[in-house]
Amino acid sequence: MKKPFITLDQIKEITKEYPTPFHIYDEKGIRENARRLKEAFSWNKGFKEYFAIKATPNPYLIKILHEEGCGVDCSSYTELMLAEALGIVGDEIMFSSNATPAEEFVKARELDSYINLDDFTHIDFLDKVAGLPDTISCRYNPGGTLEISNTIMDNPSEAKYGFTKDQMIEGFKILKERGVKHFGIHAFLASNTISDVYYPELARILFELAVELRDKTGVHIKFINLSGGIGIPYRPEEKPNNIMVIGEGVRKAFEEVLVPAGMEDVSIFTELGRYMLGPYGHLVSKAVHEKNIYKNYIGLDACAVDLMRPAMYGAYHHITVMGKEDKPHDKMYDITGSLCENNDKFAIDRMLPKIDIGDYLVIHDTGAHGYSMGYNYNGKLKSAELLLKEDGSVQMIRRAETPKDYFATFDFSDILKNMKYD
């Protein structure tokens, strides 16, 4: 059974000050998880996690992760700005973008961040717009399908990212000629893997590539970035990944491939988003309508604007009806938001206890790719974000949007001068 990290009593207390819907994050869970990851890779001297900002771009949360030793993975101008404002610069930033605008490369160079090139043509592009740094990383796409123990994990040949192997070899030669001294290798081959073998398998592919690249081009490989992709158990029947087993699996590949090749100085980097924060966020919402036609619907005060994954991917998010955990789950509902979009459903045909208007519903695992994917369709405003601190107190870490925020992009004109904001 999936259990929320907050109780009904806590929710009742919080809603006296902050109305639903809101996202809330669990500081204790975040810190403990970050420490476990660090421990799992403590065998590697240069290990560093670069938290993928896009998963949850909240400065308070990034600061917590930074305190736990994490850097950041940025892939846009505003993500670089956020890192800079938090004093996270230089080799604590991995700029891992694609189809990159020139001004983003310029900014990344200005912050002296690591740059992970997505394409062979970006060598010339970066050289022209911002110059080449001393250390550079290239993203690898092996093509084909990624199969692990006879299961197809993903289809790299369909992914827009990365260099082919020939391009990696040619690219490293060109970069070396142009004075680049140290190299990184990056790949992201499968997303949300519930498997302790994905990372070790990916590591082995990249370690073997690293040896080949070193042998064929003579470059110094400084780091290997295993990127994102470690998943979380969204469904109650799924088994969580064991990060210690994953760390050990990567170590085994390291010792079998890199150490014999004399490359034991290679640092292992990760760029996890979902794994770092996913389970430590809840979307808290209230049942405001019940409707019975051909199916039974419960309408919430949250909608896909607050959490898009179910609408976008048909993703499962577990729901707890607070205070009714032990009641029989004998009613089948579609749990919906208020958008004029029939995909605005947090759950379809979900067996839940009987829901009454005013019940609080916790939607689980919204800590990554939750708030951040939100949008403003139907003129819906984005919710607040709160932090449940280690001492049990609650802090607002982002206020809810107001209509003024929504109309702010017309502030160049007086066409809305009669808008009434109270």
Ligand SMILES: *Cc1c(COP(=O)(O)O)cnc(C)c1O
């Ligand atoms: C999204 C992304 C990540 C994080 O992915 P998760 O699935 O959240 O771990 C890491 N690196 C890059 C380049 C990404 O685009």
